[in-house]
Amino acid sequence: xxxxxxxxxxxxxxxxxxxxxxxxxxxxxxxxxxxxxxxxxxxxxxxxxxxxxxxxxxxxxxxxxxxxxxxxxxxxxxxxxxxxxxxxxxxxxxxxxxxxxxxxxxxxxxxxxxx
Amino acid sequence: xxxxxxxxxxxxxxxxxxxxxxxxxxxxxxxxxxxxxxxxxxxxxxxxxxxxxxxxxxxxxxxxxxxxxxxxxxxxxxxxxxxxxxxxxxxxxxxxxxxxxxxxxxxxxxxx
Numbered sequence: 001x002x003x004x005x006x007x008x009x010x011x012x013x014x015x016x017x018x019x020x021x022x023x024x025x026x027x028x029x030x031x032x033x034x035x036x037x038x039x040x041x042x043x044x045x046x047x048x049x050x051x052x053x054x055x056x057x058x059x060x061x062x063x064x065x066x067x068x069x070x071x072x073x074x075x076x077x078x079x080x081x082x083x084x085x086x087x088x089x090x091x092x093x094x095x096x097x098x099x100x101x102x103x104x105x106x107x108x109x110x111x112x113x114x115x
Numbered sequence: 116x117x118x119x120x121x122x123x124x125x126x127x128x129x130x131x132x133x134x135x136x137x138x139x140x141x142x143x144x145x146x147x148x149x150x151x152x153x154x155x156x157x158x159x160x161x162x163x164x165x166x167x168x169x170x171x172x173x174x175x176x177x178x179x180x181x182x183x184x185x186x187x188x189x190x191x192x193x194x195x196x197x198x199x200x201x202x203x204x205x206x207x208x209x210x211x212x213x214x215x216x217x218x219x220x221x222x223x224x225x226x227x
Contacts, residue, residue, distance in 0.1 A: 004157075031213050040124065042203060042219040043158075050213070058214065090157050094213060102146045102207045104215065106157025 002026050006091050006107035013081040013114045021076040021110050023091030030096040032074040033058075033104065034066065036087040043090065049074055050096070081114045088112075121204055121218030129226050134191040136202060136221045143184040144206030148215070149176075152201040161202075162189070191223075199225050 007022045025032065030051045035043040045058030049068040063085060065077045074093075078085060088111050092104040121138045128134060138147070146165055150158035162173050164180035164187065171178055177190045187204055204218040 033214075035217075040219065042119075042121075043217040045214060048214060092157070096213070101163055102148050102205075102213075102215065103160045103163065104150075104158075106159070108155070108157055 004091055004093055004105050004107035006089075006110050008110060009108065010111050011113070013078075013112065015081060015083065015114060017081050018077065018079050019081070019112075021078070021089055021091075021112070023074045023076065023107060024072050025074075025091075025093040025105070026072065027093060027095070027105065028071060029093035029105070030071065031094040032068065033092045033094075034064070034074070034076045035090045035092065036060065037090060037109075038087050046076065046089075078112075081112075083114050086112060086114045119204055119206060119216055119218035121221055123221060124219065125222040125224070127224045127226055128194055130194060130196060132194050134194055134198070134223060135188065136190075137186060137188045138204030138206075138218045139186045140206055140216075141185075142208075144208055144216075145184065146207040147178070147180050147187040148205045148207070149178050149187070149189050150203045150205060150217075152203065152220075154200065158201075158203055194223075194225055196225055199223055 004025045033048045034046040044060045047066040049055045088109045091107045148163045149161045152158040162178040169180040175192045179188045201220045201222050203220050205215040
């Protein structure tokens with residue numbers, strides 16, 4: 001029962017470095033999302049995808065890029081890391097079509113610190 | 116963008132007490148969902164509401180979809196230690212536009 005798997009769980013970056021947060025789901029969900037969670041600020045949508053080859057910006061996309069080459073994977077890339085990107089990042093997925101309930105399945109999160 | 120105001124931001128209660136929290140929106144939603152986040156984990160769905168006025172229970176949890184479609188409420192009865200965590204409301208306007216809007220969360224702490 002893997003569900004949504006995120007790697008790495010923790011990472012420290014220096015300002016200006018780049019990295020990719022990996023996300024994979026094994027539930028054959030079409031919809032996938034990246035959120036960031038800052039203390040006391042809830043979850044903010046960074047990017048989302050409704051299927052392989054299709055991505056779109058969310059609420060806070062600046063400084064990030066995504067790709068969706070397969071149904072299973074939805075990596076999030078940070079270019080030129082900045083202290084403002086220190087946060088906990090969550091990947092989530094959801095089924096689509098007639099079975100949609102609005103329920104998102106979340107990974108365990110990736111805690112990123114930029115120094 | 117849409118905003119969800121969730122209150123209270125935090126609660127400190129004793130075991131056995133009942134808990135109430137709410138979520139209000141500046142615009143309507145057609146689906147309301149309540150999630151719980153345990154420390155170090157991702158949020159997990161507790162209750163989903165699909166119809167204005169709907170009242171739904173899941174064990175000790177009861178949630179209501181407000182008549183105006185701009186608010187929702189979550190009650191927890193007889194709290195136990197495992198209820199500790201952050202509770203998020205989320206609204207969805209329509210299926211086909213699958214972007215949930217999340218509230219800022221209510222952090223629940225239980226005092227021994």
